[in-house]
Amino acid sequence: MDTQSSRRQATRAKLYEAAVTLIAEQGFSATTVDEIAERAGVAKGTVYYNFKSKTELFEELLRHGVGLLAASLREAADQTERQGGTRVEALDAMIRAGLVFIHRYPAFTQLYVAELWRTNRAWQSTLMVVRQEAVAVVEAVLTEAVNRGELSEEIDVPLTASALVGMVLVAALDWQAFQRERSLDDVHAALSRLLHGRVGGC
Amino acid sequence: MDTQSSRRQATRAKLYEAAVTLIAEQGFSATTVDEIAERAGVAKGTVYYNFKSKTELFEELLRHGVGLLAASLREAADQTERQGGTRVEALDAMIRAGLVFIHRYPAFTQLYVAELWRTNRAWQSTLMVVRQEAVAVVEAVLTEAVNRGELSEEIDVPLTASALVGMVLVAALDWQAFQRERSLDDVHAALSRLLHGRVGGC
DNA sequence: ATCTTTGAACTGACCAGTCAGTGCAAAAAG
């Protein structure tokens, strides 16, 4: 990577950073390009030099963010694998990785949740791709667990994956928004208990 | 109720109905008052005759919707109580009630999720109140379950409540958006299994 | 020499909120 393009990378990173915060706080339509440029410490012209439009900036932001998340989930699953852990342990590790990600990028998560189920939006198809990328990682581990006999074959993989993702997503966002004082370990312990069936008993 | 005020009620209902769909699809800022009026089949002026502003219309919509949800959850819990069910059974009934509600009012749910964790918004305080109303019902049943010895005292009530709500919310929205063909019973069974610990096994 | 950024000016579409006026049903006056 030459110095020119890394300079561009840096500018784009500043714009992502500014946009993600503002859009998480206010929503896409309520956020102006002037605001994004100002927060990024960059001229408005620079935004349009680096991105075709406001919408395209947002779409690339989504791709960029979910790429990080999926990588982090996969990393957690693989590491458990390498250490000879069970697939249920891998799920637990992924829950923690999810919490760490949300803790580090709360704005991105907020924005993702706010946009995911909207219909009729320009970036609808981008979101579908990006969602599948994340959910697929969870589904893969669930399927493996079933194949290895760690989990009952009666489990509904897609629905269970959704439910697990939702559990982590909502608990983490609530933690960030309304229960800041709790530690990551507290939150992880509560979710882990639910995963391992120590809530509703057996 | 005289003819005048029932006419107003009808107009307001039409406006709620129009607004909830449009805002769920497009978001608050991207939805114009002209669109809402047109979809409701009234003139723009009528919106401002019935509501102080676009924001106030939205806030009253939120209050109205969460009122319905909280009532429906409480109803499920109470009915289980009356039939002598355990508190864990009550939680299961509430999960189903939640799914039924989301199935009936998907647009409202979408919109609630999209706005809940936004900061710096005008209706922030309305949302806090409204969220508490719904979460409190779940927390109450969890606390009762702990008091009666049905659940371990080590359970973290607020976090577990968040996680349960998130599980239902995300699974239901994913069901509506991406897996329309599944039946309510399928979804309920998958969530119930998670609640009763038949996923991570004991 | 080439790539990237700046910043200010401009355009045209779009939109929240306003307001003078219409329609109508029920009450009051004749």
Next chain:
DNA sequence: CTTTTTGCACTGACTGGTCAGTTCAAAGAT
């Protein structure tokens, strides 16, 4: 019974402001 008045509910053209996107000449970086 008929006419007039009252005021609620609604209408839609209009206004003042905002914002995405464009343009471009000049400056800065490599």
